[in-house]
Amino acid sequence: MANRRRFLSVALAAGSTLAAGELARAAADGGDDRPNALGAPLSPYGSPSPFERSVVRVATTLTPTKFSSWDFTPLQDLHGTITPNGLFFERNHGGVPEIDPAEHRLLVHGLVDNPAIFTMDDLRRYPPVSAIHFVECSGNGLTEWSKPTGKTVQLTHGLLSCAEWTGVSVSTLLRDVGVKSGAAWVLAEGADAPLMDRSIPLEKMMDDAIIAYAQNGEALRPEQGYPLRLILPGFEGNMNVKWLRRLKVGSAPFYTREETAKYTDLLANGQARMFTFVMEAKSVITQPSGGMQIHARGERAISGLAWSGRGAIRRVEVSTDGGNRWSAAQLQEPILSKALTRFVFPWKWSGEEAVLQSRCYDETGYVQPTLAQLVRVRGVNSVYHLNAIQSWHVASDGTVTNVHA
Amino acid sequence: MANRRRFLSVALAAGSTLAAGELARAAADGGDDRPNALGAPLSPYGSPSPFERSVVRVATTLTPTKFSSWDFTPLQDLHGTITPNGLFFERNHGGVPEIDPAEHRLLVHGLVDNPAIFTMDDLRRYPPVSAIHFVECSGNGLTEWSKPTGKTVQLTHGLLSCAEWTGVSVSTLLRDVGVKSGAAWVLAEGADAPLMDRSIPLEKMMDDAIIAYAQNGEALRPEQGYPLRLILPGFEGNMNVKWLRRLKVGSAPFYTREETAKYTDLLANGQARMFTFVMEAKSVITQPSGGMQIHARGERAISGLAWSGRGAIRRVEVSTDGGNRWSAAQLQEPILSKALTRFVFPWKWSGEEAVLQSRCYDETGYVQPTLAQLVRVRGVNSVYHLNAIQSWHVASDGTVTNVHA
Numbered sequence: 001m002a003n004r005r006r007f008l009s010v011a012l013a014a015g016s017t018l019a020a021g022e023l024a025r026a027a028a029d030g031g032d033d034r035p036n037a038l039g040a041p042l043s044p045y046g047s048p049s050p051f052e053r054s055v056v057r058v059a060t061t062l063t064p065t066k067f068s069s070w071d072f073t074p075l076q077d078l079h080g081t082i083t084p085n086g087l088f089f090e091r092n093h094g095g096v097p098e099i100d101p102a103e104h105r106l107l108v109h110g111l112v113d114n115p116a117i118f119t120m121d122d123l124r125r126y127p128p129v130s131a132i133h134f135v136e137c138s139g140n141g142l143t144e145w146s147k148p149t150g151k152t153v154q155l156t157h158g159l160l161s162c163a164e165w166t167g168v169s170v171s172t173l174l175r176d177v178g179v180k181s182g183a184a185w186v187l188a189e190g191a192d193a194p195l196m197d198r199s200i201p202l203e204k205m206m207d208d209a210i211i212a213y214a215q216n217g218e219a220l221r222p223e224q225g226y227p228l229r230l231i232l233p234g235f236e237g238n239m240n241v242k243w244l245r246r247l248k249v250g251s252a253p254f255y256t257r258e259e260t261a262k263y264t265d266l267l268a269n270g271q272a273r274m275f276t277f278v279m280e281a282k283s284v285i286t287q288p289s290g291g292m293q294i295h296a297r298g299e300r301a302i303s304g305l306a307w308s309g310r311g312a313i314r315r316v317e318v319s320t321d322g323g324n325r326w327s328a329a330q331l332q333e334p335i336l337s338k339a340l341t342r343f344v345f346p347w348k349w350s351g352e353e354a355v356l357q358s359r360c361y362d363e364t365g366y367v368q369p370t371l372a373q374l375v376r377v378r379g380v381n382s383v384y385h386l387n388a389i390q391s392w393h394v395a396s397d398g399t400v401t402n403v404h405a
Numbered sequence: 406m407a408n409r410r411r412f413l414s415v416a417l418a419a420g421s422t423l424a425a426g427e428l429a430r431a432a433a434d435g436g437d438d439r440p441n442a443l444g445a446p447l448s449p450y451g452s453p454s455p456f457e458r459s460v461v462r463v464a465t466t467l468t469p470t471k472f473s474s475w476d477f478t479p480l481q482d483l484h485g486t487i488t489p490n491g492l493f494f495e496r497n498h499g500g501v502p503e504i505d506p507a508e509h510r511l512l513v514h515g516l517v518d519n520p521a522i523f524t525m526d527d528l529r530r531y532p533p534v535s536a537i538h539f540v541e542c543s544g545n546g547l548t549e550w551s552k553p554t555g556k557t558v559q560l561t562h563g564l565l566s567c568a569e570w571t572g573v574s575v576s577t578l579l580r581d582v583g584v585k586s587g588a589a590w591v592l593a594e595g596a597d598a599p600l601m602d603r604s605i606p607l608e609k610m611m612d613d614a615i616i617a618y619a620q621n622g623e624a625l626r627p628e629q630g631y632p633l634r635l636i637l638p639g640f641e642g643n644m645n646v647k648w649l650r651r652l653k654v655g656s657a658p659f660y661t662r663e664e665t666a667k668y669t670d671l672l673a674n675g676q677a678r679m680f681t682f683v684m685e686a687k688s689v690i691t692q693p694s695g696g697m698q699i700h701a702r703g704e705r706a707i708s709g710l711a712w713s714g715r716g717a718i719r720r721v722e723v724s725t726d727g728g729n730r731w732s733a734a735q736l737q738e739p740i741l742s743k744a745l746t747r748f749v750f751p752w753k754w755s756g757e758e759a760v761l762q763s764r765c766y767d768e769t770g771y772v773q774p775t776l777a778q779l780v781r782v783r784g785v786n787s788v789y790h791l792n793a794i795q796s797w798h799v800a801s802d803g804t805v806t807n808v809h810a
Contacts, residue, residue: 035596039500040627041471044461045453046491049631051506052624056449066446079571079619080535085489086451087623095444101456127706127749130485130737166484191440214484216621218492219457222445226454301532332535334739344532 048086057087058154067095068194070137072158075286075305081332081340082132083161085216090223091137091159094193097243101219101227104191106211110249113178120213120227126168129210131233132339134162134307136279138236138263141386145375148391148402153289156390156402160307162340165231167212170205170247179249187254188230191243198239199253200232204277208233208338211244233338234309235277236384238263268379279309281368282387283316283343283360294349294398302329302345308362309338315361316343322355322391322405323370329358337363354394355405371404453491462492463559472500473599475542477563480691480710486737486745487537488566490621495628496542496564499598502648506624506632509596511616515654518583525618525632531573534615536638537744539567539712541684543641543668546791550780553796553807558694561795561807565712567745570636572617575610575652584654592659593635596648603644604658605637609682613638613743616649638743639714640682641789643668673784684714686773687792688721688748688765699754699803707734707750713767714743720766721748727760727796727810728775734763742768759799760810776809 048055055077063069070091073083090096101120109115137159143149150156179202186205189197200209210231213220220226225242232239238258253259253275265273283306288294302320306313312335317326329343343358359368371388378385391405453460460482468474475496478488495501506525514520542564548554555561584607591610594602605614615636618625625631630647637644643663658664658680670678688711693699707725711718717740722731734748748763764773776793783790796810 034600035502036598037502038472039497039502039597041500042462042464042474042476042495042497043628044463044476046462046493046495046626046628048450049506049624049627050503051631055623057447057451058449059447067443069447071447071449077624078622079533080569080622082487082569082621084621084623088451090447090451092444092447095446097440097442097444098455101454121700125703125705127735127751128484128708128747130747132739164485164487192444193441195439216487216489217483217485218460218489219454219482221451222454223448223451226456295526298530300530303533330532334537334741336739342533342535346532 055087057090058158068093070159072154073161075153075158075160075284076289076292078286081162081305081342082216083163085163085218085221085224088161088163088215088221088224089137089159091237092192092223092242093196096223097192098222099191099227099243104227104245106228106244107246108173108177110187111180111183111251112174112249113180116177123168123211123213123228126172128166129169130164130166131208131210132162132164132336133231133233134160134338134340135231135237135240136160136307138238138276138279138384142383144386145380145382148404150290150402152291153284153286156290157284159237163215164217165210165212166214167210167231170209170211170230171207173211174205174249182251183249185250185253187246187248187250187256188239188241188244189246189248190225190241191245196241196258197254197256198241198258199256200239202249204232204235234279236263236279239277263384265378265384266381268381276385279307280385280387281308281310281313281360281362281366282306283358283368284390285318285356285358285392288356288394288400289392290400290402292400294394294400297349297351299346299348302347302356304343304358306341306343306358306360307339308360308366310366311363312337313341313360314363316341317359318345319357320347320354323357323389326359349394351396353396355403356392356394357389357405359389460492462495463563473498475564477559478566480558480563480565480689481694481697483691486567486710486747487621488568490568490623490626490629493566493568493620493626493629494542494564496642497597497628497647498601501628502597503627504596504632504648509632509650511633511649512651513578513582515592516585516588516656517579517654518585521582528573528616528618528633531577533571534574535569535571536613536615537567537569537741538636538638539565539743539745540636540642540645541565541712543643543681543684543789547788549791550785550787553809555695555807557696558689558691561695562689564642568620569622570615570617571619572615572636575614575616575635576612578616579610579654587656588654590655590658592651592653592655592661593644593646593649594651594653595630595646596650601646601663602659602661603646603663604661605644607654609637609640639684641668641684644682668789670783670789671786673786681790684712685790685792686713686715686718686765686767686771687711688763688773689795690723690761690763690797693761693799693805694797695805695807697805699799699805702754702756704751704753707752707761709748709763711746711748711763711765712744713765713771715771716768717742718746718765719768721746722764723750724762725752725759728762728794731764754799756801758801760808761797761799762794762810764794
C-alpha cells in the first residue's frame with residue numbers, strides 16, 4: 001500500500017487525479033471527446049506509427065561511407081528482449097547484396113565424404129530448429145575504453161540485438177555430408193563482394209550452430225544475410241557470417257583477414273589475443289540512460305538488458321550510488337541461454353545526483369567486471385570485447401549522461 | 406547414418422552432389438562466380454527482401470470494405486513462433502485510428518477509490534512486464550464448420566499471431582487506484598470511432614492482464630492498438646481491446662454489442678453460449694499445408710503450431726493417415742504458457758496419398774477434438790471457437806488441399 005500511495009502522489013503532482021466534473025467529461029460514454037474519424041484500411045504489410053519516426057538505427061560517424069559501415073539499434077526506445085527486424089543492428093563490408101533465393105547455393109566441401117551443393121529448397125526439407133539468441137558485434141562499445149564517448153545507450157551498446165532464428169542445425173548438415181577424420185575447423189564465407197569469411201571451430205559447429213533462413217518468423221532481412229546466415233550463439237557478431245554461400249571443412253584455422261588484421265585484441269604489452277570468440281557476460285541499463293531527462297521525482301522503474309555468450313544469466317544487480325551498494329534486480333521470464341534477459345529494478349528518485357550501474361552474473365559464475373578491472377587485464381589498446389559495467393550519471397536537474405565512475 | 410544416406414539420396418536425385426570439375430568451379434576461392442557488386446547502404450529502418458513480396462497479410466473477401474474487416478497472417482511462410490509485427494493479423498471495426506501518444510489518455514474509473522487519468526509517461530514509470538503470448542481471433546476458422554473452404558492455412562488459421570508484449574500489469578494499476586468491494590467486471594473501451602468495448606472478469610484483470618505499449622520490442626503498430634492495447638493472455642482476440650482509452654470497474658458485465666449481437670456461440674438447439682472467453686487448445690500443420698505442391702519424394706519435415714488459452718502445450722501428435730495412427734512430434738523450446746509452440750515431425754513421403762493431421766494436449770489434460778466431436782457438442786450454427794483438428798490431403802502428384810477427414 002505504501003507503494004500505491006507513493007505512485008498516486010506522483011499522479012497527483014502530474015495533475016492526473018480527477019475532480020467530479022472532469023471525471024464526467026473524461027468518462028465520455030459517448031461524450032464530447034468521442035473519436036469519430038474513420039481510420040486507415042487494412043494493409044498487406046504494416047509499418048510503425050508516424051509518431052515513432054525517431055526510433056531508428058543510427059549510423060556510426062567513424063566510417064567514410066555507408067557501404068562498409070555499421071549502425072546501432074535504438075536500445076533506449078526498445079522493450080522486452082526481442083529486437084524487431086527493422087531495427088536489428090547492421091554491419092557490412094561491401095553493402096547489402098541483393099540475392100535471389102532461387103539462385104542462391106550453399107557449398108559444403110573440404111574434409112567431407114560427400115561434397116554437396118544445397119539449394120534453399122534442399123535446406124527447407126530438413127527439420128527446422130528455432131532458438132532465441134542475441135548477436136553482438138565484438139566492437140560494441142569500442143569508443144568507451146579510455147573515456148565516456150557515446151552520448152546514448154544506442155551509441156555505447158547498440159551493436160546488440162536479439163531475435164528468434166530458424167534454420168537447419170549445422171550438425172545435421174555436416175553429418176549428412178560426412179566429416180572426415182582430422183577435421184577441426186570450418187571456413188564460413190559470405191556472398192557479399194568482399195567474400196567476408198571466418199574460421200570456426202568444428203566443435204562449435206557441431207554444438208549449437210544454425211544455418212538460419214528466418215528471423216522473428218519471417219525470412220531474414222537483406223541486411224541480416226538474406227537468404228542464409230550462420231548463427232553461432234554467443235560468438236562475436238562478425239563470425240555469424242551473412243549471405244552464407246560456403247562452408248569448407250579443414251584441419252586448421254584459415255587465418256582470414258578478419259582473424260589477422262582484424263578481430264584480435266591488442267594488449268598493453270604489444271601482444272595480440274587471437275580467436276577470442278565468446279562474448280562474455282555484460283549488462284546495461286537502458287531506462288533511464290544517456291541523453292534522457294528525468295522530469296519528475298518519485299518512483300520510476302530502472303530497466304535494462306543482460307546477456308552472456310556462455311549461457312544463461314543468473315543474477316543482475318543494480319547500484320544507484322556508483323557501485324558502493326548493490327541490490328538484486330528482478331529478471332523477467334523466459335531466461336534463455338545466450339539470449340537477452342530483461343531486468344527491472346524499482347527506484348525512487350529524490351532529486352539528488354545518482355550514478356546508475358548494473359552488473360550481471362552468468363551461469364558459469366562469471367561476474368561482469370568494472371572498466372578498471374577490465375583495463376588492468378586488457379590495457380586500452382583494445383577495440384573489441386569491452387564488457388565492463390556502464391555508468392549513467394543523473395544530475396540534480398534530471399539530466400542523464402555517460403560517465404566513467 | 407540411415408538418415409544421412411536417405412537425405413543424400415535425395416540430394417543426388419536433385420543433382421546436388423558434385424563431380425570434381427563442378428566442385429572446383431563451385432568452390433570459387435576468388436573464382437568465376439565471385440560476387441563483385443557493391444551492395445545497398447545502411448538504412449534507418451529495414452524492410453523485407455523484394456523476393457519476399459508475396460509474403461503478406463491477405464484480407465477476407467467476406468466484408469464490403471477494408472475499414473471494418475480482417476486480414477490473415479501468412480502462417481505457411483512463417484517459421485518459429487514469433488510473428489513479425491508487419492504480418493500480425495488485423496481486425497478492426499472502424500479502420501485504424503491515428504493517435505498521437507502525447508495526447509492519448511487512459512481513464513480508470515467506476516468502482517475505484519481514486520479515479521485517475523494516465524498519460525503514456527505515467528504508464529512508462531511503472532515497472533515494465535514482458536511476456537510472449539498468442540492472440541487469436543475467436544472467428545479463426547469460421548469458414549470451416551460445414552465444409553473445407555479456405556484454400557491455405559493462411560485462410561483457415563491465419564487470424565492467429567504471437568508476439569512479446571511489454572507494458573504495465575493491470576493488477577498493479579488497479580491496486581494503485583484501489584478497487585472497491587463489489588467490483589467484479591471491468592469494461593475496456595477502445596479509442597476507435599466505434600468505441601469497441603468488452604466486459605472482462607476482474608479476476609482475469611488481476612491475474613495476467615497487461616496494458617501493453619510495445620510488441621516485439623518496439624512500440625505497438627497502429628493496427629495493433631498504438632499506443633495502448635489490453636492483452637488478456639489466452640482470451641479471444643476481440644477482448645484484447647486496441648487503442649485502449651478507458652477501464653471502468655463495475656459489479657456486473659456491461660452487455661456491450663460485442664457480447665450480445667456478436668461473440669456468442671449459437672448452439673443447435675437455438676440457445677447461445679455467452680462469455681466464452683478462453684481459446685481452447687488447438688494445433689495446425691503449416692508445412693506442408695493447403696495450396697502447396699510437394700515436388701520430390703523422400704524426407705521432408707512436417708512442422709506446425711500448437712497453442713492453448715489455458716496454459717502450456719504438453720504434447721502434440723501427428724498422423725499421416727487421416728487419424729488412424731498417431732505419433733508424438735518434437736516440441737521446440739521454449740514452451741511458454743498461452744504462447745505458440747512449434748512442433749516438428751520427421752516424414753518421408755513415398756508418393757502415395759496421405760492425410761496429414763495434428764492434435765495437441767495442453768497442461769490441463771484437454772485434447773484437441775476432431776471436427777465431428779466438436780460439431781456433436783456445438784452444432785454447425787457457430788461462428789466462433791472452432792478448434793478442431795485440421796486435415797490436409799496430399800495427392801499422389803504432391804498437391805496439398807484442405808479436406809474434412
